[in-house]
Amino acid sequence: MEQAELFAHVNNSIRELAYEGPESQTWDFICECVDVTCHASVSLTLIEFDSRRTASPPVPVIASKHDDGMV
Numbered sequence: 066m067e068q069a070e071l072f073a074h075v076n077n078s079i080r081e082l083a084y085e086g087p088e089s090q091t092w093d094f095i096c097e098c099v100d101v102t103c104h105a106s107v108s109l110t111l112i113e114f115d116s117r118r119t120a121s122p123p124v125p126v127i128a129s130k131h132d133d134g135m136v
Contacts, residue, residue: 069125072097076126080114088112097125105130 072095083092088111096105105128109117117124 067099068101069097069099073125076114077118080111080118083111086111094126096128096131098127098131100131103128103131 076094076097079092079094083090086092091108091110092114093106093108094114096103096107098105107126107128109126114126117126
């Protein structure tokens with residue numbers, strides 16, 4: 066499993082655990098870029114996270130410091 070795929074799985078697990086929280090509350094997710102040295106977190110509301118996952122195609126959670134979106 067690649068890092069981006071692993072972190073996407075972790076982020077999906079965070080989302081599942083946060084199901085009872087208010088949708089407007091921010092949660093820290095892990096950057097899903099391909100850079101193995103990246104340890105950035107991304108604060109998103111559950112609404113923002115869900116809209117990324119339901120987009121077609123799904124939009125990965127990427128830290129804003131990455132200019133091209135995927136490093």
